Structure formats: structure tokens, C-alpha cells
Amino acid sequence: MGRQPCCDKVGLKRGPWTIEEDHKLMNFILNNGIHCWRMVPKLAGLLRCGKSCRLRWINYLRPDLKRGAFTEAEENDMIQLHSCLGNRWSKIASHFPGRTDNEIKNHWNTRIKKRLKHLGVDPLTHKPIEEKESTEENKETITLQSNITSSSSEEGLHESQSYGLEAKIQQDSYGNEGFPESDEKLQNEVQLAPLDDTNDILKNYEVFCGSLDLGTLMLNQGITNTSSMSNSYSTSSFSIEDSNNASISIGESMQENCRQHWVDTVDSMLSWDGFNNLEQDLFFF
């Protein structure tokens, strides 16, 4: 026989998490770490399945999450990474500390995808959409963008930056030796979107973004303080990887009063407006 099932799903709560549930989950994980997600809801007194708890923690409660809108640089990196990795959101997310795969996936599907399409670029292949499929408007867009691109004075810079990222992706995935010979599938996938194509996309994308009223855009996204965006990344070393590899150390490394303070602060934290204060507290300890 194998292990016990994760949950029977009978009598389990679903839907949005309440503040009280968040309290319980966070309190439990901070005090006990993560050993087995199946046991977490039982021990924490939650009527949720372990899977749901894991998701809530990773996507929302994790203290090292970076909140706020994606920066233009992040979006550029995202496009570059997507051209190499495809829809492997967790892999892409691993290049963005504090961002979750869900967050990146959502951002891609709701914003970047549309913008690329608007540019006449297939977000799947990162190649220009075929003329027979594209509208007259798209054709014009492609022509316009390519003209602008060809006259871009930053071309060299983009290429070197993109190459650096490309090399890093490859190195991160396979170490210093690059692609293993056996992984022909991934090689082929990467070849789908040659670096030159990706650079063109990035350039077009930047031109497109540059044509927007960023002030209005950010207001629409509810961002009133851009400095808080760039500063919002937590310097805390706490992460889900940490909690998996050394979950006990969470409880050991944090002093009890700090932990209690953190839990007490969760109400303000759940709105995430007070997150910066929280970070300061954590960093202080």
C-alpha cells in the first residue's frame, strides 16, 4: 500500500481564504515549518486540503514575495525567458526572486500576450504573425516597428544584454556545459526563437511601451509610488526553498518575540500596504 490520500475533499472549505485562515496557516508554518503539506491543515486547524494550503502559502503568504507591478525591465526579461523556456512558468519565475509562477503566468496572459499580439508578434513562437493571418493594421504595425527598430541607437546594448541573459538561462538550467546532448527537445524549442528574433521583439516592445503614457498606465494599475515598487523586494532570506530544505531553522532562527510580532502584524500585512514595515522588522532581527 502507498501513503494516505492527500484529502478526501469531503467537508473541506473552498474558495477565497479568510483572514482567520491566513492567520492560522501563517502562524502554523512560522512555528513549525513545512514538513508535510497533507498534515498542515489538520495540525493548523484548517478545513482545507494540503494542496490548497501550499498554494496559498506560495502565492500569497510567503514573506519574501515581491508585490506590486512588474517593471519594464522585468517584463523584458520575461519575454526573453519565455522565448527560451516557453510556458515553463516555474522556471521563468525562478529568475525573478519574490515572484511566483502564478503571478508571472497571469501577467503574461493578461498583459504581455496582448501587447505582443498588438505588435503583430505571436506570443507563442515569438515570431511575426504570418501575413495571411494578420490584419492590415498588424502589417502596418510590423512595418512601422521594424523601421523604428532598424534605426535604434541602442541596438548593440540590447544585443549584449540579451545575450547575457540567454547565457545565464542556459547556465542556470544546465550548468556551465550548456545543453546536454540528450535534451534535443529543449534545444529545438530554443531554436524556435533565435536570439535575433527575440531582440527584435524586445526592441519593439520597448518602443511600444515607450509610446504609452506610463503615468496613466501606472495609475490604472494602482501604483502611486514608484519608489516603493523598486524597494519592495524583500531582503529576507526566508523562502519556500528555505522552508523545504531547512524548515526547522525557521523557528530556530527567528526569535520568539519577532515571530509573534510578525503574526500580530498579519492584519496589516494582508493588505500588503504594511509589508515594507514588516520587512524592516524582519531585517532588523
Next chain:
DNA sequence: AATTATGTCAACCGCCATGGT
């Protein structure tokens, strides 16, 4: 002011790889 359309994102679902029994 009411209704409809659109955008965003948290949460769920189902599949897969891994590893324990």
C-alpha cells in the same frame, strides 16, 4: 444611474514525476 464589457488575479483542476510501500 444602470447595465454591459473588459481586465485582473486568486484559486481550482487535472496531469505528471517522484518516491515510498
Next chain:
DNA sequence: GACCATGGCGGTTGACATAAT
């Protein structure tokens, strides 16, 4: 080796917010 639990992942959905009419 077969079976099954578990964790992780990507795709999708649905609730809510906001904009447009």
C-alpha cells in the same frame, strides 16, 4: 515491479473591480 500518495506544474475558471456605454 505495481500501486499509490505527494508535491509541483501549467491550464483554466470564476469572482470581483473598473471602464465604457
